[in-house]
Amino acid sequence: MMILKLSDGYYCKADDNFIYEELEKRISDTLHLRKDSFAEFYTKRIFQAFFQYARDLKKEYLTYYGQEYDSFADYLYKKELMELEHIKILNLSERQTLFKLNINLSSYNADSLIEYEDNGIDILNQALEEIGL
Amino acid sequence: MKIRQDFVTNSSSTSFIISMKDDLNKERFLKDIGIEGPSSVSRLFEELYEAVEQNKQDIIEYMKESRTSYRSVAEFLQTEHYDEETVKTIEKLLAENRKVYYGNLRSDGYSAAEVYFCSESFLICEDNLYFNGKIGGW
Numbered sequence: 001m002m003i004l005k006l007s008d009g010y011y012c013k014a015d016d017n018f019i020y021e022e023l024e025k026r027i028s029d030t031l032h033l034r035k036d037s038f039a040e041f042y043t044k045r046i047f048q049a050f051f052q053y054a055r056d057l058k059k060e061y062l063t064y065y066g067q068e069y070d071s072f073a074d075y076l077y078k079k080e081l082m083e084l085e086h087i088k089i090l091n092l093s094e095r096q097t098l099f100k101l102n103i104n105l106s107s108y109n110a111d112s113l114i115e116y117e118d119n120g121i122d123i124l125n126q127a128l129e130e131i132g133l
Numbered sequence: 134m135k136i137r138q139d140f141v142t143n144s145s146s147t148s149f150i151i152s153m154k155d156d157l158n159k160e161r162f163l164k165d166i167g168i169e170g171p172s173s174v175s176r177l178f179e180e181l182y183e184a185v186e187q188n189k190q191d192i193i194e195y196m197k198e199s200r201t202s203y204r205s206v207a208e209f210l211q212t213e214h215y216d217e218e219t220v221k222t223i224e225k226l227l228a229e230n231r232k233v234y235y236g237n238l239r240s241d242g243y244s245a246a247e248v249y250f251c252s253e254s255f256l257i258c259e260d261n262l263y264f265n266g267k268i269g270g271w
Contacts (some may be wrong), residue, residue, distance in 0.1 A: 031174055037167020038257050038264075043174050109252045113177070116245040126173035 001128045003050070003114075003121055006086045009100065010114070012050070013090055016058055016097040018133055020051045026131045043127070049107035050124075051099070058097035144241035147251050148213060150192070150265040151185055152226050152233040159186075165262040180246035187243070189234035192223070219265060226263060238266070 001014045024044055027033065033040040061075045069075040072092065076082045080100070092098060103111045114120040155161060162182045168175050190198075196209050203209040206227060207220045215223075226233050238251040250266065257264040 031172045032168065032170030033172065033174075034167035034169050038255065039163075039167035039174070039178055042178075042253075042255075109249050112248040113245045116248050119176075120245045123173060123176050130173055 001131075001133050002125050003101070003128070004090070005114070005121065006089075007083065010050075010103060010111075011090075012054065012099040012101055013092065014097055014099060015133065016095055018097065018099075020047075020054075023047060023051070023128075023131055023133055026133070030131045031127060046110055046113065046124075049103055049110035050101050053102040053105040054099040055102070056097055056099055144239055145251070146237040146239045147266070148235065148237050148268050149185065149189075150215075150219070150223065150233060150235055150263070151189060152223075152231050152263040154231065154261045157186075157189075157232070157234070159183075162262070165259070166257065166264075177246050180244040181250055184238055184242055184244060184247035184250070185234075185236065188236035188238065190236055192227075192233045192235040195235045214268060215265075219267070222258065222263065233263075 001012065001018065003010060003012045005011075024047065027043055027047070028035050028040050031043060033043060057076065057080060058072055061069065061072050061079075065075055065079060069078060073087050076087050076098070077084060090098065114124065151157065153161060153165070159179065159182050162185075163175060163178055166178060168178060192206060192209075196203050196206065199209075201212070203212070206223055210220045210223060223233055238247050240248055240251050242248055242251065253266060254268075255264070255266045
């Protein structure tokens with residue numbers, strides 16, 4: 001599972017059975033954060049900001065556009081207007097989906113964590129790796 | 134080096150008050166805010182600590198150096214729009230001879246964590262750590 005910045009926005013590559021609630025459940029134990037602490041509260045708040053209004057593009061494709069487009073990659077290119085180069089970089093497998101993150105819809109400032117510093121996105125990706133979904 | 138890639142607006146700063154039962158240091162701060170072991174997100178909270186460390190000043194010294202002369206800590210805090218509960222808490226901490234620090238987090242600060250927490254509103258009021266960023270909510 002990984003967050004990426006692709007020209008026009010932020011995306012997250014994940015297994016297609018990913019459930020955000022499961023990520024939240026694992027945060028305290030896997031990241032060694034005391035329950036109900038400041039650190040736990042803010043770690044959850046940050047991930048919530050990233051995923052609260054995220055669109056599961058694979059789910060949308062399968063639900064509404066499966067017959068209209070030849071493949072998920074075709075859908076990403078023609079409907080979501082993603083660059084072919086980016087679709088190639090994503091290298092999505094059959095069992096993976098792509099979330100389009102809408103960080104600014106849920107948080108005034110969470111994007112500053114990844115836009116203000118080069119390593120911000122690495123911190124979150126390392127956390128996602130430790131959470132192991 | 135950090136380079137802002139989007140447009141730059143006027144910077145803002147928001148105040149915080151912090152006091153620890155023992156001397157303020159990073160390890161204790163991280164433990165008191167809930168980091169209990171190696172954690173990838175600890176870097177974020179380390180950056181918050183570093184911003185606090187860089188921008189804090191003993192509240193009494195801060196008042197003395199201010200252009201306005203304040204008769205008491207209460208008067209200073211009221212001027213800064215802190216509520217009565219906060220004023221009482223700070224007076225109590227000072228009466229217990231605890232060091233109380235005052236400072237500002239800036240929206241054009243040195244780290245992403247400083248920028249992020251600058252616009253958050255938070256309060257930790259525990260035996261070991263008092264950390265008030267309530268005025269920070271934009």
